[in-house]
Amino acid sequence: MSDAGREVADRMAEAALAWLDSLDAEQRKAAVGAPPGTGGGAEDERTRWFYTPTDHGGLTFHQQRPAQHRLVMRLVASGLSEAGYNTVATVLGLENVLDRVEGFSVNWGRERTRDPGMYYLRVFGEPGGPRPWGWRFGGHHVSLNHLVVDGRVAATTPCFLGADPAASPLLGAATLRPLGTAEDLARELVRSLNPELAARAVLLTRPPDDVVAGNSSRIDDRVLTRAELWRPGQHTPDRADHPVTGLQGADRQALALTPAPKGVPGAELDAAQRELLRALLGTYLDRVPDGVSPLPRYEDPAALDAVHLAWAGSTTPGEPHYYRLQGPRLLVEWTNVHRGANHAHAVWRDPEADFGGDVLAAHHAAHHRHENGM
Numbered sequence: 001m002s003d004a005g006r007e008v009a010d011r012m013a014e015a016a017l018a019w020l021d022s023l024d025a026e027q028r029k030a031a032v033g034a035p036p037g038t039g040g041g042a043e044d045e046r047t048r049w050f051y052t053p054t055d056h057g058g059l060t061f062h063q064q065r066p067a068q069h070r071l072v073m074r075l076v077a078s079g080l081s082e083a084g085y086n087t088v089a090t091v092l093g094l095e096n097v098l099d100r101v102e103g104f105s106v107n108w109g110r111e112r113t114r115d116p117g118m119y120y121l122r123v124f125g126e127p128g129g130p131r132p133w134g135w136r137f138g139g140h141h142v143s144l145n146h147l148v149v150d151g152r153v154a155a156t157t158p159c160f161l162g163a164d165p166a167a168s169p170l171l172g173a174a175t176l177r178p179l180g181t182a183e184d185l186a187r188e189l190v191r192s193l194n195p196e197l198a199a200r201a202v203l204l205t206r207p208p209d210d211v212v213a214g215n216s217s218r219i220d221d222r223v224l225t226r227a228e229l230w231r232p233g234q235h236t237p238d239r240a241d242h243p244v245t246g247l248q249g250a251d252r253q254a255l256a257l258t259p260a261p262k263g264v265p266g267a268e269l270d271a272a273q274r275e276l277l278r279a280l281l282g283t284y285l286d287r288v289p290d291g292v293s294p295l296p297r298y299e300d301p302a303a304l305d306a307v308h309l310a311w312a313g314s315t316t317p318g319e320p321h322y323y324r325l326q327g328p329r330l331l332v333e334w335t336n337v338h339r340g341a342n343h344a345h346a347v348w349r350d351p352e353a354d355f356g357g358d359v360l361a362a363h364h365a366a367h368h369r370h371e372n373g374m
Helices: 003-021 025-031 040-046 066-078 082-101 180-191 195-201 249-255 271-285 295-299 301-305 354-371
Strands: 120-124 133-139 142-149 152-155 159-163 168-170 174-176 202-204 308-313 321-327 330-336 344-349
Touching: 003 025, 003 066, 003 120, 003 133, 003 142, 003 152, 025 120, 066 082, 066 120, 066 133, 082 142, 082 159, 082 168, 142 354, 152 354, 180 271, 180 308, 180 321, 180 330, 180 344, 195 202, 195 308, 202 249, 249 308, 271 295, 271 301, 271 321, 271 344, 295 301
Parallel strands: 202 308
Antiparallel strands: 120 133, 133 142, 142 152, 142 159, 159 344, 168 174, 308 321, 321 330, 330 344
């Protein structure tokens, strides 16, 4: 592990301990979870994640004092690049913008529905100690999941960011688009393909309603329902028993996630298109700090060769669309479909090691051998 990567883990531990030390006994009940790898229901809870405005599990801003809010954001910043942190902070603030867009009128039976105070932080285990530990921060359109094992950052996925509205006006005829580059680069790339490649890249003429993997704890071929995007008892969405994608039959099959990636591989792109692909990867993988981000992996031409681009929906700006990037240790999904194609979801996952399950297994196996003198 690089020195920079170890420094990230140290900063996380320092920030997490400062926050935990500020909490009283009642706050700690919600703020602290069992160490990663504990098993049973505790591990099920650690690997359960959401991106809707539901209970993400943990201590909310509303349950803390302003000085503690600052410590929360210090921990969030420790696990992100500067640009990643700025984007997350902007997404939190968009709750106020969305409230205005909806006429300050949406009511789901709680005191405030679009609520920048309803973001949750939970620390799992003892930061900086010998055992694995981690933390999760999330709320509407944000889910950050970090794991530290043996003093190193072992996992930073799932990592979800969204924006609603995806574009909103600022003074001076400027536009606020927190995730805009991730949309623009992908569209530029797919529109640059020759007709034969474009026909293979565009899997479906209509986009799904949401990312295909939803908020699954493990990426497989199971189709999630809309109800599963919410913690039970929090909210009952319309068409709760419908698939999150809204797709049925052949359309669902066309966009189904499969072990062999669909679409066009980087190996078939020209030099300019490969540069676009690598820049597009950077809009996701550079959310986390240098020394932790896997983006340098794609300086290897063979690694970039294996990344597949797939698209669904229109390639015309302003119209609903979806894309994904898939390859070894990589799944990126994007949608901008709802609210007149002004509501974006953008998630980065590691199908083999979300939540660090593989590293945890290796850690426990090694410690078991040591304890038994093997």
